[in-house]
Amino acid sequence: MGKNNTHSDEEAALSTDLMSLHSISESNHIPPQNASIQLSNTQDVPDRQLGPAYLCFIDASSSTGYTTRHVSTWTRSHGDSYPDYIFISYTRLQFYTIISGDPSLPSSINARRRAAAERDMDMLIRFAIRATKAAGIDAFWIDYECIRPEEDEDADENVNSPSTKAQWLQDWGSRLWTVPEALLCPAEHRISIYTPDTTEPELVAKRNLPGRVWDDAIALSLANDSDMLLERLLCLKLKDHRAPWHEMQDVWGAKLWDITPICQISEVVENDTVILGDAKGxxxxxxxxxxIDYEPIRPQIANWTLLRLGAYFSMIFVLFVAMMTVFLSRETERHKRITAFPFSILWQTFLGVFVGHVIAVPWVLRHLYGSEIxxxxxxxxxxxxxxxxxxxxxxxxxxxxxxxxxxxxxxxxxxxxxxxxxxxxxxxxxxxxxxxxxxxxxxxxxxxxxxxxxxxxxxxxxxxxxxxxxxxxxxxxxxxxxxxxxxxxxxxxxxxxxxxxxxxxxxxxxxxxx
Known part of the structure; x- marks a missing residue:
């Protein structure tokens, strides 16, 4: 179990904070992430507290068997070390719970709903106390006891009653935060699965969890490949464009382990906004x-040379015709008869070359612009x-x-x-x-x-x-x-x-x- 706060299954409202597209402040708040049902390691409390603010401590003198206390009050009497605790993870498809003072709840909750919530919360507490005592530690974390009204919490959902244990596990796996919780579990501790019809929990190794919980058996290595899950989810093409972003049904049939992310999520700004770093675009x-400028596969020097020579010759031909017209207009009849034959030969030669060039230009241009790129x-x-x-x-x-x-x-x-x-x-x-x-x-x-x-x-x-x-x-x-x-x-x-x-x-x- 890791020392992390919980996220809400419901995504927060879209923020309208104005921030530069190319310059993001380093001081953006990063919401903490969930963990899963595992045993945490003891570590010193850092200046910036990374664990939960409240924990439920086993208390034999209390009628409920536990007491919810602020962690800071516990550390005053037990030193500066952070307490070990059990993280209780569940889904509201199976357990209906209410956080006291939650402003998102309706002002009046009917007696039937409240009784159902108290019954399910009592069952969860019994599971939590059993798991905590079995682990030999003194505290556990569960959302409706350890989250205060100002903190995020999952929205209420209709409670169904799965008929089999396998269905219960798959419903739990359908939660948004179950996969991140599993990724954060220490591999050396087994996950305890509690159900109402059993007296002892089932211990499941982390490596065996995907095949039990997910239909598509998320075959990511939970131990070695836990830092790119969200990047993979972003690159799925969903069958329904209005489906939640964390949906895993890809149009092309790819699984998460088929995808190798290129970009990296460097920061979480809000519940629905992240910072992408090291991205190409x-x-x-x-x-x-x-x-579009392009480079052909074969050199086109000969064609371009022919095209340019033809253009130069056309200019010379036009000048020649103009000069001949002026010259012949000023000559006498005797001189015209003397020069008529040589100029006629030269005129026919120039005209033939010009006509040949006019015929060849379209073919040359088509060859130039039609070559492979x-x-x-x-x-x-x-x-x-x-x-x-x-x-x-x-x-x-x-x-x-x-x-x-x-x-x-x-x-x-x-x-x-x-x-x-x-x-x-x-x-x-x-x-x-x-x-x-x-x-x-x-x-x-x-x-x-x-x-x-x-x-x-x-x-x-x-x-x-x-x-x-x-x-x-x-x-x-x-x-x-x-x-x-x-x-x-x-x-x-x-x-x-x-x-x-x-x-x-x-x-x-x-x-x-x-």
Missing amino acids: AMINWAFLEA HQTQARLYGISGRPELSRVEELMFGSDQGRLQWMERANSAADPLVGEEHGDKNGLRSFTLIDTCTLTAIPFEAELPPSVVLAGARTRGLVRMLLCSYDATAAKLCKEAVMQMETVVLDRMPKLNRVRFSLKPARGKLTNTE
Whole structure:
């Protein structure tokens, strides 16, 4: 068990604090995180207290069997060391509890609800006291006793009654904070599972917990890979775009352990906002398409030389015709007869070369602009709807040679290739991202046109990109969609300063420009 405070299962309201996108203060408050049911190690109390402020201490003289005390009062009589304690983790799907004085509760709670809460809380306390005594320590932490009204707490949920122990474990695993709690557990201690129909708890090793608790058996190494969970969750493409950000159902069928994060969450600003550091990204141009500079695979020196020589010869030919016209207009009839034959031969030669050049220029130009491309300017362009790629290629490269293609494996059942601007019934709109680096067009759907692309993670040979809109009110990026791109684009993307990233965008406050 770790020494950490609890988070709320309900996400807090969106903050409107104004902060720079590129310069984030180091003094932002970091909300503490949950832990799971494990035994903590004794350590000195630091200047900044990292453990809970309140604990329940075993007290044989109390009618309840315990006394809730502030940790500071305990340390005065027991020295400066922080007490060991048991962390009690549960879900309100199974146990209905009430925190006294919680302002989020209704002013009046009927007797039936209060009786149900007292019954479930009494059962949890019995489990907690048994676990604490079995561990041979003096204190335990449980939210409704150790969290004061000003602290965050989970919202009430309807209480169901699972019929089997396996279902109980899976319900507990569905909580938002169960995975972080399990990640923070010391591997050397077993997790105690208490249920109403057993007299003794079941001890489960940390390595065996995923297969018991989660349907998809989160196969992350809980002991060795515990610091990148949230980064992986951010890079999942959810089947329902309105689902909670912590949902684990990926459109492409990827599991969390298939994803290798590229960016790193360096700070938690609020319950729904984090700071992304060490991220690569680029802007999306929605204003216009422009000509792209590129380098062909084969050298084009001969073609360019022929084109330039033809241009120079055309200038000489025009000057020759002008000079001949002036010269012949001033000559007498006798001189015209003498010079007519040589000038006629020269005129026919120049005219033949000029006509040949005029015929060859279109072929040379087509060969120049139709050659295979070795490297291009790396640009990202956003287009509303599904455009004709032939027209887009003409605008950017001067001709349609079929070089711009739809990206394979970029689409899913949620991203059909259609020519409509508006997408499904849930308010999503169809957009297309043109990537000139890989000469691909990638369709996607979002509520708002994204203005920034962030490199999120590598998976299955591709890079997952987070397409984000910008919330100018709160100065943070909001995820609109997730797409897959070729890994080569990472080499052309610059690194960004730390940016604020919202886990739960407030749609009413976003401002974008198409």
